[in-house]
Amino acid sequence: MGNAVIRFDQVSKRYEGGHEALSQLTFEVAKGEMAFVTGHSGAGKSTLLKLLALIERPSHGHISLDGQSLAKIGQSGIPKLRRNLGMVFQDHRLLMDRTVFANVELPLVIGGIAPLERGRRVRAALEKVGLLDYERQLPASLSTGEQQRVGIARAIVVKPTVLIADEPTGNLDPQLAVEIMGLFAEFQQIGTTVLIASHDLPLIKRIKKRVIVLDHGRLVADVSAEEVL
Amino acid sequence: MSTPNEAQTAARTERSQRRPVSSWREHHGWSAANSLRRLASKPVGSLLTIAVMGLALALPLAFYLLLSNVQSLGDALGRNQVINVFLKTDQVASNAQLLAKKIEQHDGVANVTVKSPQEGLDELSKMQGFSDSLHALDNNPLPYVLLVQPQDGVSADTANQLVDDLRNEQGVDVVQDSGTWRQRLDALLGVGNRAVLILAGLFALAVLLVVGNTVRVDITSRADEIGVLKLIGASRAFVRRPYLYAGIWYGLFSGVLAVALAIAIEFALADPVARLSQVYEGKLHVGGLPPWLLLAVPVAAAVLGWLGARLVSAWQLRRAA
Numbered sequence: 001m002g003n004a005v006i007r008f009d010q011v012s013k014r015y016e017g018g019h020e021a022l023s024q025l026t027f028e029v030a031k032g033e034m035a036f037v038t039g040h041s042g043a044g045k046s047t048l049l050k051l052l053a054l055i056e057r058p059s060h061g062h063i064s065l066d067g068q069s070l071a072k073i074g075q076s077g078i079p080k081l082r083r084n085l086g087m088v089f090q091d092h093r094l095l096m097d098r099t100v101f102a103n104v105e106l107p108l109v110i111g112g113i114a115p116l117e118r119g120r121r122v123r124a125a126l127e128k129v130g131l132l133d134y135e136r137q138l139p140a141s142l143s144t145g146e147q148q149r150v151g152i153a154r155a156i157v158v159k160p161t162v163l164i165a166d167e168p169t170g171n172l173d174p175q176l177a178v179e180i181m182g183l184f185a186e187f188q189q190i191g192t193t194v195l196i197a198s199h200d201l202p203l204i205k206r207i208k209k210r211v212i213v214l215d216h217g218r219l220v221a222d223v224s225a226e227e228v229l
Numbered sequence: 230m231s232t233p234n235e236a237q238t239a240a241r242t243e244r245s246q247r248r249p250v251s252s253w254r255e256h257h258g259w260s261a262a263n264s265l266r267r268l269a270s271k272p273v274g275s276l277l278t279i280a281v282m283g284l285a286l287a288l289p290l291a292f293y294l295l296l297s298n299v300q301s302l303g304d305a306l307g308r309n310q311v312i313n314v315f316l317k318t319d320q321v322a323s324n325a326q327l328l329a330k331k332i333e334q335h336d337g338v339a340n341v342t343v344k345s346p347q348e349g350l351d352e353l354s355k356m357q358g359f360s361d362s363l364h365a366l367d368n369n370p371l372p373y374v375l376l377v378q379p380q381d382g383v384s385a386d387t388a389n390q391l392v393d394d395l396r397n398e399q400g401v402d403v404v405q406d407s408g409t410w411r412q413r414l415d416a417l418l419g420v421g422n423r424a425v426l427i428l429a430g431l432f433a434l435a436v437l438l439v440v441g442n443t444v445r446v447d448i449t450s451r452a453d454e455i456g457v458l459k460l461i462g463a464s465r466a467f468v469r470r471p472y473l474y475a476g477i478w479y480g481l482f483s484g485v486l487a488v489a490l491a492i493a494i495e496f497a498l499a500d501p502v503a504r505l506s507q508v509y510e511g512k513l514h515v516g517g518l519p520p521w522l523l524l525a526v527p528v529a530a531a532v533l534g535w536l537g538a539r540l541v542s543a544w545q546l547r548r549a550a
């Protein structure tokens with residue numbers, strides 16, 4: 001498959017002193033595709049995403065991202081990789097002493113974008129998540145769902161090819177969760193490849209996207225969007 | 230937004246076309262402003278740190294100021310002081326004139342004045358309380374005195390040689406010279422100068438440690454933020470840069486504070502020193518702090534702050550990773 005953006009080939013991960021968190025995992029995600037990774041707690045969902053962001057390295061196997069072999073990226077190449085990867089976390093990881101604007105701006109500062117251009121792009125991102133009026137506020141004054149949306153704006157402001165999210169709706173009520181997932185689906189529609197780890201099966205079924213099911217680190221099912229009931 | 234592929238291609242070209250220089254400037258501008266904002270966000274702590282560092286830097290400066298005043302006082306009193314050469318009482322006018330001519334040829338001598346016993350007696354009798362007792366004397370007990378004026382800025386060696394030679398001249402009884410105390414003062418000043426250097430070194434070390442510890446605490450309390458920055462693609466240099474700037478700001482501000490304190494001390498000393506100067510007929514030119522030093526102290530302090538932050542942040546960030 002030529003247009004695979006994420007490719008796992010016989011990937012295993014054994015944490016130091018632990019059992020195998022992932023074993024011989026092989027799958028691909030095509031460009032512009034949106035997929036869920038699900039499974040029980042400890043199945044290896046977070047580990048899979050950490051391998052993509054080079055927070056962890058695989059013990060065996062081969063991973064490539066956007067045509068680039070991750071094994072060839074050294075310690076000094078990691079920042080550059082992450083700058084082109086949008087990441088959303090369950091606990092949003094916002095800097096609580098900076099405004100919403102400053103939080104979303106941060107990846108652009110890191111990317112060395114000039115202030116004027118930064119302002120334009122931050123507002124575009126905030127508009128997309130519906131938080132344009134909140135740019136001067138501190139994250140603490142926002143609701144949990146709004147904070148998560150700021151986290152998403154920060155992830156997409158760099159226009160990443162790949163967007164990964166680990167339990168992005170874990171702290172949200174069902175209604176908000178559907179809203180956030182809808183937001184991810186919108187980014188998929190503009191060409192971003194989206195990979196979301198979630199254990200919330202009812203929610204996943206409502207979204208109707210591809211689902212990769214893990215069990216004790218093994219891939220046990222790969223259900224295409226059309227097959228989701 | 231346009232079609233997906235177009236958007237991504239645009240993003241990519243934008244990234245590759247960006248000039249590294251402007252990105253470097255963006256990073257530094259942002260880090261400098263950001264670290265300054267952080268200092269301002271906890272004003273009490275920042276001011277205390279700056280005050281401690283400023284005082285530490287002001288101390289050697291104050292000592293330097295004191296020393297340079299003592300030095301100029303010594304210069305005013307000691308240099309070009311007339312050497313009194315008392316001849317033996319059996320020496321007559323011709324001997325005195327002859328010797329004066331000879332001494333005038335000596336290295337480092339500007340001129341020689343002969344003071345006869347009569348002139349000496351006249352001088353004494355002008356002083357209150359002496360005249361009566363002097364009238365009681367049958368004959369003048371005073372010797373001829375040669376007043377030897379050394380040349381301006383004569384070296385200590387030449388001056389010492391001169392005094393030694395004068396002592397060995399025939400007919401010379403006593404040579405009265407201010408050089409001895411001048412030498413002692415110079416030796417003392419030498420000790421003082423060394424002490425200032427040592428003091429400055431020690432307090433520079435203290436400044437380094439204060440900045441280092443402040444940055445260490447700062448990094449520890451911002452472990453979460455550092456983690457987030459790394460996750461969204463910040464390089465090590467980017468994560469570290471605000472702390473380096475914090476060190477520079479701490480150093481710069483404390484250096485300015487130290488200079489301000491030193492200038493205040495200079496002003497406080499100005500009055501008494503001016504009075505002292507009058508006593509010595511204005512010969513005493515009080516040296517304040519030279520302008521280059523006023524500039525050099527903040528700059529050096531900023532470099533120290535940067536260095537302290539650099540040493541600690543390298544180590545602390547590696548620990549945080």
Ligand SMILES: Nc1ncnc2c1ncn2[C@@H]1O[C@H](COP(=O)(O)OP(=O)(O)OP(=O)(O)O)[C@@H](O)[C@H]1O
Nearest residue numbers: 015016018021040041042043044045046047048199
């Ligand atoms: N840093 C680590 N060191 C050792 N073992 C780890 C580490 N991180 C995860 N593990 C183990 O690896 C396995 C997979 O963990 P992972 O976090 O990927 O699961 P998960 O599917 O994300 O679970 P959850 O739904 O609870 O978040 C677990 O057994 C876990 O205990």
Ligand SMILES: [Mg+2]
Nearest residue numbers: 045046047166
């Ligand atoms: Mg997890």
